Amino acid sequence: MSNYIKQLQERRSIYALGQNVSLTQNQIENLIKEAVKASPSAFNSQSSRVVILFGQAKDQFWNEITLGALEKVTPAEAFEATKAKIASFAAGIGTVLFFEDQDVVKGLQEQFPLYADNFPIWSEHSTGIAQHSVWTALANENIGASLQHYNPLVDQGVAEVFNIPSSWILRAQMPFGSIEAPAGEKTYMDDSQRFMSFGQI
Numbered sequence: 001m002s003n004y005i006k007q008l009q010e011r012r013s014i015y016a017l018g019q020n021v022s023l024t025q026n027q028i029e030n031l032i033k034e035a036v037k038a039s040p041s042a043f044n045s046q047s048s049r050v051v052i053l054f055g056q057a058k059d060q061f062w063n064e065i066t067l068g069a070l071e072k073v074t075p076a077e078a079f080e081a082t083k084a085k086i087a088s089f090a091a092g093i094g095t096v097l098f099f100e101d102q103d104v105v106k107g108l109q110e111q112f113p114l115y116a117d118n119f120p121i122w123s124e125h126s127t128g129i130a131q132h133s134v135w136t137a138l139a140n141e142n143i144g145a146s147l148q149h150y151n152p153l154v155d156q157g158v159a160e161v162f163n164i165p166s167s168w169i170l171r172a173q174m175p176f177g178s179i180e181a182p183a184g185e186k187t188y189m190d191d192s193q194r195f196m197s198f199g200q201i
């Protein structure tokens with residue numbers, strides 16, 4: 001099997017995260033930057049924006065912004081479980097916030113009116129590709145991660161605390177760290193229900 005397929009298979013949702021990562025902060029930042037830059041976007045519009053949180057900034061995101069927002073909408077009896085879940089994300093070494101710049105989307109819509117309806121969709125595709133590139137690049141360095149979606153609940157808090165431009169819309173959060181427990185079992189539906197192939201080379 002190709003090395004690339006093996007790397008794709010190594011990327012899993014890792015929920016038991018720790019701080020035992022050998023890469024430096026600078027190396028992690030570069031890895032994430034290069035993974036995003038290598039990801040394609042419609043018309044090479046590069047609409048994806050990324051904020052990487054470490055240390056106290058990462059803790060503030062999870063323990064203050066996210067937990068604070070969740071406390072307002074979570075029934076009191078369920079809040080202990082919520083707290084434990086958020087603590088598991090904060091236990092990692094960092095968190096990547098993925099945004100899409102709506103000014104880029106609007107600019108494309110004005111420049112290419114024929115495709116106006118497609119640009120918001122393609123922006124969503126672009127963030128998904130960027131997220132997957134980063135997730136796989138981290139896995140390739142033996143760093144575990146998962147994909148979370150506390151937006152839009154946390155959007156205002158994130159924008160205020162991290163001084164995020166108003167045109168950036170938060171799309172996903174990716175907590176990462178050392179792999180403290182392996183991924184759960186993954187099942188697959190039957191290939192015959194997913195794939196079709198026609199013709200012959």
Ligand SMILES: Cc1cc2nc3c(=O)[nH]c(=O)nc-3n(C[C@H](O)[C@H](O)[C@H](O)COP(=O)(O)O)c2cc1C
Pocket residue numbers: 011012013014146147148149183186
């Ligand atoms: C678009 C998308 C949204 C997801 N949202 C969440 C999420 O909000 N929380 C979470 O824990 N996992 C989320 N996941 C992770 C999936 O549950 C996970 O990728 C899937 O079960 C396959 O497992 P694997 O990542 O180990 O291959 C999401 C994945 C994708 C692709």
